Amino acid sequence: MDKADLESALHQQGVAIRDKVLFCLALEPQVPRKLADIRSIGLDAGWTQAKKVNLSAHLSKAKGLAAKVPAGWKLTDTGKQHVLKTAKLPSGPVQSPASTNLRAHLPKIKNPDVAAFVEEAIKCLEYGLLRSAAVMAWVGTVGVLYDHVLNKKLADFNKAGVAKSQAKWKAISTFDDLSDMREKDFLELCESSSVFGKSLKRELQACLDFRNSCGHPNSLAIGDPRVVTHIDQLIRNVFEKF
Numbered sequence: 001m002d003k004a005d006l007e008s009a010l011h012q013q014g015v016a017i018r019d020k021v022l023f024c025l026a027l028e029p030q031v032p033r034k035l036a037d038i039r040s041i042g043l044d045a046g047w048t049q050a051k052k053v054n055l056s057a058h059l060s061k062a063k064g065l066a067a068k069v070p071a072g073w074k075l076t077d078t079g080k081q082h083v084l085k086t087a088k089l090p091s092g093p094v095q096s097p098a099s100t101n102l103r104a105h106l107p108k109i110k111n112p113d114v115a116a117f118v119e120e121a122i123k124c125l126e127y128g129l130l131r132s133a134a135v136m137a138w139v140g141t142v143g144v145l146y147d148h149v150l151n152k153k154l155a156d157f158n159k160a161g162v163a164k165s166q167a168k169w170k171a172i173s174t175f176d177d178l179s180d181m182r183e184k185d186f187l188e189l190c191e192s193s194s195v196f197g198k199s200l201k202r203e204l205q206a207c208l209d210f211r212n213s214c215g216h217p218n219s220l221a222i223g224d225p226r227v228v229t230h231i232d233q234l235i236r237n238v239f240e241k242f
């Protein structure tokens with residue numbers, strides 16, 4: 001399982017926490033992983049719940065699927081087969097005019113790490129994993145904005161936080177500080193500190209609402225055009241600008 005496959009598998013509906021932990025082990029399954037490494041793999045793939053999950057407990061219950069060796073945890077052969085069956089990964093990508101158009105924006109993204117992240121979101125779209133594509137595009141967006149605030153707007157951002165929360169405000173200084181905030185509050189403070197204007201804030205809030213709808217089990221039906229619009233707006237207004 002490569003990183004893009006992992007991201008797709010983690011964001012499918014109805015996947016048990018134990019299986020998500022096993023998916024993380026399936027990234028280079030021959031390599032034993034410490035608990036901290038497994039947690040980091042999950043977080044890097046956009047599985048935010050990995051921050052609080054009791055990994056040791058879930059792995060201990062995965063008898064026959066994962067084994068603890070001196071260097072860490074690794075999948076057994078049975079575990080590898082279980083992951084292949086449970087992840088339900090599509091057999092291959094299907095490029096459409098919409099995804100081709102989105103890929104045309106990639107050369108305009110200056111940061112190669114950001115471009116790689118966007119490409120993975122587009123790949124989810126090409127595999128038909130629409131909810132995963134929407135979630136991954138948003139996770140990348142927030143990461144780009146966090147970096148921009150920390151590198152160029154930190155003083156203004158903290159000033160806006162003080163103005164809003166007064167004595168309750170805890171100064172922001174790290175990426176983790178920002179990730180502990182509610183994303184809705186983060187967007188509001190970005191507008192207050194002139195990271196972006198009211199119109200873009202309103203659009204990003206709509207994208208956040210759509211991401212939340214895609215990231216939780218519900219009856220919402222979505223199609224390619226809605227997800228393409230979501231990714232296109234984020235590429236044009238965040239990935240190509242910040």
